[in-house]
Each structure stands twice: as C-alpha cells, then as structure tokens.
Amino acid sequence: MSLETILFYFFASICAVTSVLVVVRREPVFSALFLVLNFASLAGIYVTLYAQFIAVVQVIVYAGAIMVLFLFVIMLLRPEKEKSIFSGNPTLQKLSIGVGVLVFFQLIYIIIAGTISSGKSVAAEQRIRTGEVEFIGRELITNYLLPFESIAFLLLAATIGALVISKKKFE
Amino acid sequence: MTEFGKILAFMILAIVFVIVGIFTAYLIRPHRPTDEKLLTYECGENAQGSPWVRFNFRFYIVALIFLIFDVEIVLLVPWVLIYQEYGILGFLTGFIFIFLLVAGMIYEWRKGDLEWDRPESEKFMANTFKLPKLTLPAKKIKEEVTN
Amino acid sequence: MNLTSTDYLNILPLLLVGAGILISLTVEMYSKKSVGFLSWFSFLLHLLVAYYSLYTVNNVSSVFGGMMGTGGTVNIFYFIFNFGAAIVALLSMDYIKKAEIYFGEYYILLQSAVLGMMLMASATDLVMVFIGLELMSICFYVLAGFQRKNVRSNEASLKYFLLGSFTTGFIVYGMALIYGASGSLNIQSIFSMLSAESTPILFYVGTLLFIIGFCFKIAAFPFHMWVPDVYQGAPTSVTAMMSTIGKAAAFSALLLIMLPLIGSKNPQTFTPLFTVLSAASMIFGSIVALAQTDIKRMLAYSSIAHAGYMLIGLAAANDTGASGIVFYLAAYAFMNLGAFGIVSLIEGNGDTEGTIESYAGLSDRNPLLAGLLALFMFTLSGLPPFAGFFGKYYVFIASLEAGNVWIAVLGALSSAISAYFYLRIIVVMYFRKSDVASDNIITESHTSLLGIVISAILVIMMGLTPGSIVRLINSF
Numbered sequence: 001m002s003l004e005t006i007l008f009y010f011f012a013s014i015c016a017v018t019s020v021l022v023v024v025r026r027e028p029v030f031s032a033l034f035l036v037l038n039f040a041s042l043a044g045i046y047v048t049l050y051a052q053f054i055a056v057v058q059v060i061v062y063a064g065a066i067m068v069l070f071l072f073v074i075m076l077l078r079p080e081k082e083k084s085i086f087s088g089n090p091t092l093q094k095l096s097i098g099v100g101v102l103v104f105f106q107l108i109y110i111i112i113a114g115t116i117s118s119g120k121s122v123a124a125e126q127r128i129r130t131g132e133v134e135f136i137g138r139e140l141i142t143n144y145l146l147p148f149e150s151i152a153f154l155l156l157a158a159t160i161g162a163l164v165i166s167k168k169k170f171e
Numbered sequence: 172m173t174e175f176g177k178i179l180a181f182m183i184l185a186i187v188f189v190i191v192g193i194f195t196a197y198l199i200r201p202h203r204p205t206d207e208k209l210l211t212y213e214c215g216e217n218a219q220g221s222p223w224v225r226f227n228f229r230f231y232i233v234a235l236i237f238l239i240f241d242v243e244i245v246l247l248v249p250w251v252l253i254y255q256e257y258g259i260l261g262f263l264t265g266f267i268f269i270f271l272l273v274a275g276m277i278y279e280w281r282k283g284d285l286e287w288d289r290p291e292s293e294k295f296m297a298n299t300f301k302l303p304k305l306t307l308p309a310k311k312i313k314e315e316v317t318n
Numbered sequence: 319m320n321l322t323s324t325d326y327l328n329i330l331p332l333l334l335v336g337a338g339i340l341i342s343l344t345v346e347m348y349s350k351k352s353v354g355f356l357s358w359f360s361f362l363l364h365l366l367v368a369y370y371s372l373y374t375v376n377n378v379s380s381v382f383g384g385m386m387g388t389g390g391t392v393n394i395f396y397f398i399f400n401f402g403a404a405i406v407a408l409l410s411m412d413y414i415k416k417a418e419i420y421f422g423e424y425y426i427l428l429q430s431a432v433l434g435m436m437l438m439a440s441a442t443d444l445v446m447v448f449i450g451l452e453l454m455s456i457c458f459y460v461l462a463g464f465q466r467k468n469v470r471s472n473e474a475s476l477k478y479f480l481l482g483s484f485t486t487g488f489i490v491y492g493m494a495l496i497y498g499a500s501g502s503l504n505i506q507s508i509f510s511m512l513s514a515e516s517t518p519i520l521f522y523v524g525t526l527l528f529i530i531g532f533c534f535k536i537a538a539f540p541f542h543m544w545v546p547d548v549y550q551g552a553p554t555s556v557t558a559m560m561s562t563i564g565k566a567a568a569f570s571a572l573l574l575i576m577l578p579l580i581g582s583k584n585p586q587t588f589t590p591l592f593t594v595l596s597a598a599s600m601i602f603g604s605i606v607a608l609a610q611t612d613i614k615r616m617l618a619y620s621s622i623a624h625a626g627y628m629l630i631g632l633a634a635a636n637d638t639g640a641s642g643i644v645f646y647l648a649a650y651a652f653m654n655l656g657a658f659g660i661v662s663l664i665e666g667n668g669d670t671e672g673t674i675e676s677y678a679g680l681s682d683r684n685p686l687l688a689g690l691l692a693l694f695m696f697t698l699s700g701l702p703p704f705a706g707f708f709g710k711y712y713v714f715i716a717s718l719e720a721g722n723v724w725i726a727v728l729g730a731l732s733s734a735i736s737a738y739f740y741l742r743i744i745v746v747m748y749f750r751k752s753d754v755a756s757d758n759i760i761t762e763s764h765t766s767l768l769g770i771v772i773s774a775i776l777v778i779m780m781g782l783t784p785g786s787i788v789r790l791i792n793s794f
Contacts (some may be wrong), residue, residue, distance in 0.1 A: 013639070047757070083453050106523075108518055110495075110519070110523060132762040142383070143383050143385075144385075144445070145382055145383075146385045146386060146446065147385070147445050147446060147449055150368075150437055150446070150449045150450070150453070151338065151449060153336065153430065153433060153453060154434075154449060154452055154453045154456070156339070156343075157427065157430040157434075157453055158432070158456055158457055159456055160343075160423055160426055160427065160430075161427060161456055161457065161459075161460035164421075164427070164460055164464070165460055165463060166464070
C-alpha cells in the first residue's frame with residue numbers, strides 16, 4: 001500500500017466520521033465545528049488527488065469564510081430555544097434516514113456497476129502540473145474566459161442582493 | 172521526497188509536537204481540582220445567565236461581504252500569476268473582473284453599508300456625558316513646564 | 319482567445335446588458351432620484367437588445383472556444399427574454415410605487431437576472447449553464463423578497479431560496495456525473511463521445527438529475543410545491559417575470575440537452591420520463607386550479623399545467639417539438655405578462671388579496687381592462703385564433719408525429735378542464751354585479767397599460783402569423 005493510499009484512507013475516514021457527527025450532535029456549534037474538520041479533511045483528499053489549488057481554496061473559502069457565516073447564523077438564531085426538527089416528528093426522521101440509505105446504495109451501485117470513463121489515466125507529473133495555480137490561471141483566461149467574467153457579474157449581483165435583503169434601513 | 176512529502180512531514184511533526192507536549196504536562200503536573208478552580212473564570216466575576224446572546228446583525232453583513240470578496244480573491248490569484256504572458260489582453264480580462272467587483276464595493280460604500288452604526292444608547296451616552304478632552308502626556312508636561 | 323470583430327458583433331447583446339448593469343449601478347450610487355431614470359433606461363435597453371438580437375438572428379456562430387453559441391434559437395431566446403423584461407419594466411413603473419419597493423436596485427437586479435438567462439440560453443457548456451442559472455436564481459430570490467415588510471413576500475423568498483438551492487444541488491450533482499461519464503463539460507463533445515462508445519449508466523443518472531433540477535425551475539408536477547406560495551407572495555411584477563421569461567430560460571437549458579439527442583441514434587431516450595412528467599403536470603395543474611379563489615394562485619397552478627403542455631414537445635423529441643416549445647414559450651410569456659400586468663393594476667396595496675370575486679363587475683368599472691383580461695384568458699385557455707392555441711397545436715402535432723397519441727389526447731382533455739377556470743373569470747367580470755366590499759380602486763397607470771396593450775398585440779399577431787414564426791425557428 002503506497003503512502004498516497006494510506007493518506008487517502010486516513011482523510012476519508014476522518015471525513016466520514018465527522019460528517020456523521022455533524023448530523024448527530026445536538027449542539028449546533030459542535031456540528032459547525034465538526035463541519036470545519038470535515039472540510040479540512042476534504043482538502044486533504046484534494047491534495048492526494050494532486051489538486052493543490054482546490055485544496056487551498058477549500059480551506060480558505062469553505063473552512064474559513066463559509067464557516068464564519070454558519071457560526072454567525074447560529075448565533076443570530078439562538079438555537080437553544082429551537083426545538084429539534086425530529087423530536088416531534090418521528091415520521092420525518094424515518095423518511096430522512098430512508099432517503100439517506102437510498103442515496104448511499106445508489107452511489108454504491110454507480111461505483112460498482114457504472115463504468116467511470118476509462119482511458120483518462122495520466123502520469124503523475126501531468127496531474128501535478130494540472131493542479132498548479134499557473135495552469136488554472138491559463139485555463140481561466142483562455143478557455144474559461146467567459147465563465148471568469150460572468151462570475152464577476154454573479155458576485156456583483158450577489159453583493160447587491162445580499163445588501164438589499166439584509167440591510168437594516170433601506171432607502 | 173516530493174514537495175508534498177515535506178509538507179506532510181512538517182504537519183506530522185507539528186501534530187506530534189503538540190500531543191507530546193500536552194501528554195508530558197499531563198503526566199508530571201499535580202492534579203488537585205477544587206470547585207473554585209473548575210469555574211470558567213477562576214479569578215473573575217461569576218458567570219451570569221446564558222452565553223447565548225443575539226449578535227448584532229451587522230456582523231453577519233460584514234461576514235457576507237467578506238465571503239464575496241474571498242471568492243473574488245480565490246479567482247484572482249491564478250490570474251495574477253500568469254497575466255503577463257498574455258500581454259494587454261491578459262491584463263484586461265482581470266481588469267474587467269476587478270472593475271466589476273470594485274463597482275460593487277463602491278456601491279456598498281456609497282450606501283453606507285461599510286459604516287458601523289453604534290446602538291442608540293451608546294450615542295446617547297456619548298452626547299449626554301461629554302468626556303473630558305484627552306491631552307497627550309507630552310503636551311501636558313510641556314504646558315506644566317511653561318507654566 | 320482572440321475575438322474577431324464579427325464575434326464582438328455577435329456577443330453585443332451580452333455586452334450591452336452587462337454595460338447596462340454597470341451604468342445603472344453608477345446612476346443608483348450617485349443619484350437620489352434614480353428610480354425614474356432606471357425604469358425607462360432598462361425599458362429602452364432591453365428593447366434595444368431585443369431588436370438587435372432579432373436583427374442578427376442569422377449570425378450563427380460559436381464563440382469563446384465553444385463556450386457559447388450565437389444566432390438562431392439563441393437569439394430568439396434573447397428576444398423573448400429582453401422583450402419580456404422590457405414589458406416587465408413598463409409594468410413595474412407604477413406598481414413598485416404602490417408596493418412600496420420604489421428602489422433602484424429593483425431594476426439592477428432585473429437586468430442581472432436577464433443577463434443570467436441570456437448566458438444560460440446561449441451556453442454550449444455545462445459550466446455556463448450553471449453560472450447563468452445561479453445569476454438568474456440569485457436575482458429572483460432577492461426580487462421575490464423585495465417587499466421586506468410583507469411577511470408573505472419574505473416567506474416566498476425563503477421558500478424559493480431553500481428549495482431552489484436544493485435543486486441547484488441536484489443539477490450540479492447531475493453535471494458531475496455527466497462529466498464522470500463522458501470526461502467533458504462541452505455539450506458537443508459529450509454527445510460525440512457518447513455516440514462513439516456504448517453509453518454508460520452514469521450518463522443516464524446524471525442527465526436524470528439534471529432534468530429533475532430543471533423541472534423544479536420550470537414548475538413541473540412533482541417539483542411544484544414552491545410555485546403557489548412564491549407566485550402569490552412575491553411582488554406581482556416579479557411573479558410576472560419569474561413565471562414567463564424565467565420559465566423560458568429553464569426550458570432553454572433543457573432544450574440544450576435535448577437538441578443533440580434529436581439527431582442521435584435513439585432520440586426517444588427520455589421520452590417515457592417526459593411523458594409522465596407532462597401528463598402529471600397538466601392534469602394536476604388544471605384540476606387544482608379549479609379550486610382556487612385567489613387569482614395569483616390560480617395563475618400559478620395554470621403555470622404548472624402550461625409547463626406540462628411544453629413538456630409534451632420535449633417528450634416528442636423531434637424538430638417540430640423543439641420549435642413548438644420555443645413558439646409556446648414566446649406565446650405563454652406574452653399572454654401571462656399581460657394577465658399579471660392586469661392583476662398588478664387591480665390588486666390593492668397592503669394585505670388585500672386578489673380574490674377572483676374582486677373582479678366582479680370589472681366590465682362596468684373599466685371596460686378596457688376587462689376586455690384585455692378576457693383576451694388573455696381566452697388565449698391562455700387555448701381558444702383559437704390567438705397565440706395560445708397555436709402553441710398547443712404545434713406541440714400536439716409534434717407528439718402525433720412521434721407516435722405518442724395518448725399524451726396529445728390527455729393534453730386536449732386537460733385544456734378542456736382548464737377552459738372552465740379561465741372562462742370563470744370572464745363570467746365573473748361580465749355577468750356578476752360588484753358588491754361594495756370588493757370595489758377596490760384600480761390603479762391608474764399609463765405605462766402598465768402600454769405594457770399590457772403591447773403584450774395583447776403580440777398575442778394577436780402571433781395568432782395571425784404562427785406559420786412564419788415557426789418557419790423562422792425551424793430554419794436553424
């Protein structure tokens with residue numbers, strides 16, 4: 001077993017355990033903190049796949065900015081006064097477990113029976129090069145120029161929209 | 172050893188270092204807990220009420236704006252590294268991107284979203300009880316000397 | 319990436335709308351009385367873009383390295399979006415004063431939503447579909463909740479946002495699976511890859527998720543739960559936009575996946591799925607609409623039924639079906655814009671609900687509006703000789719061509735049911751005396767009236783010359 005495989009299993013097990021913990025913890029802040037760990041271990045998996053830049057983005061954007069937002073939402077809502085969604089609704093709990101199991105077996109089926117497109121295996125050097133920031137930059141301003149500029153409009157609209165919705169006094 | 176290997180070795184070393192430190196401290200320190208010691212703030216005021224206070228909504232807006240600009244930075248980093256290879260066109264692509272985001276930022280600024288409006292009570296306090304003007308120590312000494 | 323001057327001319331609609339957003343933003347920042355200017359500015363901007371895209375409809379090309387296409391169907395969609403948005407701008411001018419949302423951001427978000435739709439309709443790459451969809455959806459989430467002091471509006475925004483982002487998750491998951499199956503995000507290379515080798519099951523699962531996600535956006539039956547509440551709670555001008563050009567944009571993305579299938583070995587791969595979805599939507603929408611007392615809710619359920627009729631064209635999976643859908647979308651856009659425009663004039667400000675009873679005696683109080691509403695109700699129910707009839711006619715013909723007879727029969731049956739609730743409004747308007755309680759004041763608005771009359775003229779014109787329009791769509 002190579003080092004890469006060991007690392008993959010290490011990060012993947014952290015990822016799986018923490019994602020279960022996110023769901024079962026009663027205290028929402030704990031759930032949020034386990035989600036941070038989950039995102040961090042996902043970043044580890046990205047590194048084992050030679051996607052360094054994506055791993056860094058995962059840590060900066062998801063484990064950083066988005067988790068801050070999550071924590072603020074939890075603090076805004078005073079969740080200790082909220083009843084658990086499932087406590088008065090066992091049917092919903094059964095239903096959600098059912099859906100989860102269904103999705104799980106669907107994924108298992110796809111992994112075992114589906115043919116992931118073969119003939120795409122490339123050498124390690126090539127894969128490392130693809131994950132480099134410079135490579136992503138070249139793609140962004142050549143092939144992905146239109147998405148790049150469109151995202152600027154998307155972020156602009158998101159800025160305006162967020163302020164319209166959340167501002168205290170609006171005029 | 173690849174670059175990743177070095178980073179991995181560094182991270183493992185960091186984790187081991189912390190764990191060993193805490194574990195040795197646990198082994199050699201005396202262990203005599205009292206009720207007083209187990210309080211959250213051993214030497215301070217006793218904690219009153221729930222720590223769950225509703226945060227000012229402003230924090231959330233700032234976090235939201237931060238998230239948007241965070242995503243922007245993530246997209247700009249790859250551009251910064253290579254735009255020189257593509258000459259003026261390469262520069263323009265990123266320039267348009269930054270221009271749009273700056274437009275959003277100026278919008279926030281003009282609409283007063285980056286200002287931190289203090290709660291009313293604080294303003295009231297500040298206006299009613301005028302604090303004495305602070306004079307810098309050096310100036311004070313100088314005044315004393317001249318007097 | 320070098321764009322030639324022809325390419326710049328071809329993507330000019332996008333550039334114009336993008337520049338329009340920036341100009342609007344600048345005006346909004348530096349002017350206190352920006353709203354009046356912005357409303358006319360967005361009207362003229364969208365009108366100009368609509369005219370230009372129809373003018374350059376023959377410039378079929380592919381730009382940005384196969385990221386987007388121009389000309390042909392894309393430009394026809396551009397026309398539908400921009401002309402619809404221009405009418406929405408007209409309808410909004412006085413409405414947003416009444417609804418107390420007289421802010422310039424309304425128009426900035428409107429323009430951004432149209433830009434998102436245009437990106438989605440012109441995309442030939444799944445990345446662009448996603449970005450366009452998000453741009454459109456984010457603007458709609460905010461616009462639905464624009465009346466911030468109105469609880470219903472907040473509810474509409476939150477419901478739309480939660481369910482919308484959930485289904486966006488479906489769409490992205492589907493795209494990921496398609497990428498896993500074919501190794502590409504470009505539509506052209508996905509389908510050329512798949513025709514070369516045997517299609518992996520992963521591709522079908524991915525496409526299924528993609529279709530389910532967009533069925534939410536077009537409000538087809540099992541994914542319709544958000545529609546009545548959102549359409550009722552959102553400001554009426556926003557509802558008019560979401561239900562017409564928003565739906566057209568979602569259909570443009572579905573067509574993107576379906577059009578390459580038409581030329582392939584087995585085009586009817588997804589026919590069973592679309593048939594079931596369309597049958598369920600038609601029957602459900604028509605029957606539940608019978609029981610509605612609020613006109614916005616009734617139009618919401620009728621919107622579900624219309625999504626069902628359009629899906630017949632997708633189920634047929636032939637060229638007649640594709641052009642039928644585009645024609646239907648245009649017809650539906652203009653007739654629904656007109657109907658919602660009249661609703662926005664008649665509905666009171668505040669919490670008064672737009673019950674159907676409040677339309678009693680409208681023919682005496684305002685004969686012009688009553689006549690126009692009757693026209694829109696006739697065309698929505700699919701009575702000849704208006705646009706609605708020919709929309710249904712083309713999709714039914716497509717379905718017969720594909721040998722799918724029973725769905726066409728079901729569609730005709732559902733049209734017959736729906737005629738009841740559309741005609742009920744006409745009966746209420748013309749044959750019921752208005753009681754004092756429902757005698758609310760009709761807003762005087764020349765701009766809204768202009769928008770409604772323009773939609774009425776378009777509906778009549780499309781009903782008079784359907785053949786030439788379908789021939790234009792078919793020629794690409």
